[in-house]
Amino acid sequence: MSKTIVVTGATGTQGSAVVRVMLETGNWKVRAVTRNPESDSAKAIAAKGAEIVVADYDDEASVKKAFEGAHAIFALTNWWEYLRRGKSQDECGLIEERQGMTLARAAAEIPTLEHYIWSTLPAAKELTGGKCPVPHFDYKAVVDRRIREELPALAAKTTSLFFGFYPSNFAYFHMLKPIPVPFAPGRYVWLVPSKKEAKVPTSGNMAVSPGVFVRQILANPSKTHGKYAAVCTEVCTLGGMLKTWSEVTGKAGVFMEIQVEDFAGLLGIAGREAALQLKFGEALDDWYEHVKVKGEFVTMEELGISMAEVADFRGSLEAVKEHLG
Template identity: 30%
Template sequence: MADKKLIVVFGATGAQGGAVARALLAEGTFQVRAVTRKPQRKAARELRKLGAEVVKADLEDGRGLEAALRGADTTFLVTDFWEHLSEEQEVAQGKRVADLAQHLALSYVVYSGLEHVSQLTGGRLAVPHFDGKGRVEEYFRALGVPMTCLRVSSYFENFLTVFRPRRAPDGDGCELAIPMGDVPLDGLAVADLGPIVATLMKEPKKYEGQTLGLTAGKLTVAEYAALLSKHTGKTIRDARMSLEAYQQLAFPGAQELANMFRFYHTKPQRDIALTQQLHPKVRTFEAWAEEQKAAFEDL
């Protein structure tokens, strides 16, 4: 094991971190140190069975983070705004890891970031769960830490949760309440992030210093609805919801997500060809929908 590069994976029991940890372990040429606050969770136990070293650490605890990173060559960092809904807390977490990456002289960092929307729009539009990550990316760059920033598209898995089709008000089938109109929305299966990060870790010098926009495809809401209808056997259509109506929905974060969709209307850079180059077997939405059709049986 001594000749294998040690990679620390943050958020290892979550969606992104879990996908990355599993892909790195499957690659077989890395040691993986999986970081979690809850090492007794089922997901952590499964990673341990696959060969990961599972350690307990918290992004709020600098001393614990230093112990988790000590001896590592590289790290994959993802932070979770939705856990606390605080841009400043997310920025502090990211900066804490960036400072340690510099202090411990890590050779490479892959950071799951997003655009600094407020800066890009001259303050006209704030999307805190994007903005904080954009600020952290800038901080990494200012420190000179060797890193690649990934900008992941909307997860296909969101169609199982926040984008899940809802019963139409008239009772005729289901609707997708996604306020994109006819503007295509980029998407990616979160599990496909793992092989992409594994590719970067194998050739860090090739991708160091870059910001990579990832997507498996660009579909309108009507096209997403048509494919879901095809693969679930349900009648699903675009609700044609406006941004103004969306931000009035009664759930925490509705305004935040409405602003995200406003930013998505500007068509931020996400590159299908690059994503396919990094992971030739990346799934299309149609392939993902076919795999997940059982999850929509209760519609």
């Protein structure tokens, strides 16, 4: 008998990839959670075979109903959504923490649940000794801690899944795209509030990699229960990322470091948040060392994931090449 996975955020970047890959296994029924079942994206995943259910993260009863009968749950929250609604960085974080715990509490009450996968990020403020807080990282990390402290039974069957930098940001996240220089035809400048040498974990082809990692986490519960994993197919320097972008697009990219305050002045609060993430990358070469040293980390190789399936940074850019201009 097929088991059921519930996917929250099912029409977003991570969730839609999980829906797609889990449907392709043929072994799982996929229940996709959305607030708007009439959206084009919701209709598209319904056409592929997903069951669409409606829930609101601020309505715990609706979340619990959506989770009924689930054997696995992929859970994530969206800090950036509330920034676009005019909230401050910390206001967005407090909403994210509240909603993350709503999802966790609802999941903890599902008797059929075998595996909970929580989409998260490292505790930037804690790991840098307070020097580099990154709200869209830090409040997710608070949920990690609270699950362990407040919901130990759920924690025992949870895999916390870190996500690195999306290569597709070069295609779809406009503040992180190289821009043409009007007075230097053929050249593109990448304004970056960090150094060329800063290292960043990258998450592969985001149309596929989230789903592949979830599939393999669920296939290896003895290795993944109570552990962390990372959707990271390659660690790159920022300068190396631009070089690869230039090679894939055939355009001359020029790296230009900009101060955080200037980047924020240009792009507002969203620019400040993106800048803080990149400064965190300067501070830590390895985002995941803190869990590796505790023996709490499961590698891509241990999960049986091949690079051919999820793609390195170059392959990830090739996958969205038509949108890189």
